[in-house]
Amino acid sequence: MTTQFDQIADKVLAGTPATEADALAVLQAPDFELMSIVAAAGKLRRAHFANTVKVNYLVNLKSGLCPENCNYCSQARGSEADILKYSYLSTDTVMAQAGAGLKGGASRVCMVSSGRGPSNKDIDKVVEMTEALKDEYEGVEVCACLGLLKDGQAERLKAAGVDAYNHNINTAESNHDNIVQTHTYEDRVDTIGKAKSAGLSPCSGLIAGLGETDEQLVEALFALKALESDSIPVNFLMPFDGTPYENTWELSPQRCLKILAMARFVCPDKEIRIAGGREMHLRSLQGQALHVANSIFLGDYLTSEGQDARSDLEMIRDNGFVILGQENAFNDGTFDEVFNAPRGGHAHAATTTPCGSSAGSACGDGCGGCTALSPAAKAAESAPSVPNSLAKPVIRRRGAGTEVPANA
DSSP states (O other), X not given: OOOHHHHHHHHHHXXXXXXXXXXXXXXXXXXXXXXXXXXXXXXXXXXXXXXXXXXXXXXXXXXXXXXXXXXXXXXSTTOOOOOOOBOOOOHHHHHHHHHHHHHTTXXXXXXXXXXXXXXXXXXXXXHHHHHHHHHHSTTOXXXXXXXXXXXXXXXXXXXXXXXXXXXXXXXXXXXXXXXXOSSOHHHHHHXXXXXXXXXXXXXXXXXXXXXXXXXXXXXXXXXXXXXXXXXXXXXXOXXXXXXXXXXXXXXXXXXXXXXXXXXXXXXXXXXXXXXXXXXXXXXXXXXXHHXXXXXXXXXXOSSBOOSOHHHHHHHHHHTTOEETTBTTTTTTTTTHHHHHSOOXXXXXXXXXXXXXXXXXXXXXXXXXXXXXXXXXHHHHHHSOOOOXXXXXXXXXXXXXXXXXOOOO
């Protein structure tokens, strides 16, 4: 039976863009229609991206210490989140971190720095890092995310070999001032324009779960379409303790999947990336989300841990997808070492007793797994599982800024 969502997909495939009413219909559909939505959006995904998944890897060049007051951000001014704080990594460290992600299947390295925007000395550092990556890894894509750009900085990044520039609009213009007051929506749009004018591929997305309405989600997606964003990261709010959005839970797995599908209907030929918060909010629907989106981040995020990289690769393979640029990697033994390695121990929680490594508490599987559990953690392991959306974000204690191997 043809559904209204099939009709929308067929219309889009025939060259008629989705309307705002179409997008709202996706967001507001009852949950029992979810698989019909996924099937219809999947037509668009397959038409433009077949069964490939683009894998991206984040390297947090500088963590925390940001003067901006973005209320959702663990690195923002006023945040009391217990995150890693460090200044710019060295080029050698960036090479090691990026290399781990590229070995794990990534084709794009996303170099991110906290702060309002880069100084010219910061640009010098990123230029050096980019040139080193391009010399060492043939075909690697580099995306920089350094904040608000000044005149001439995008051109310098382009000349060094940077391929894309990320600067998310984060939310609808009508909601922007509710979540940040130290810069404007127009500031963000201006930076995207500077990147485009310099020949950098614009990468801009959003964060869902910031108190926005359905109409504002639609507004944001149509704004991204108008900005001609080539890749659209869709983040789901991670409510870090110590931020104004702590204990904010507005999202269900079904809601998140509808948001991704809506993005596919509105921007059918663009890279839709499942980004931060996917493990916490999509939960068991992550695999279904790949049938709508065509891109993910591998492993950890900027200040929080993601699921282990082995699970990411298994999810891609088990859902019938291949990695873009490594289409035979699941069959030629490329990842045998990853798949055959023992799991890194139990899932970590805030009640885990620190193992004594430099990772500290909640260190994930980067240290090989903790062996000691507190009594509360032992009880939690035998108790019925609690939905991840009721858990706290796990602070990253491995990879960049630590002595613990990266999750890749």
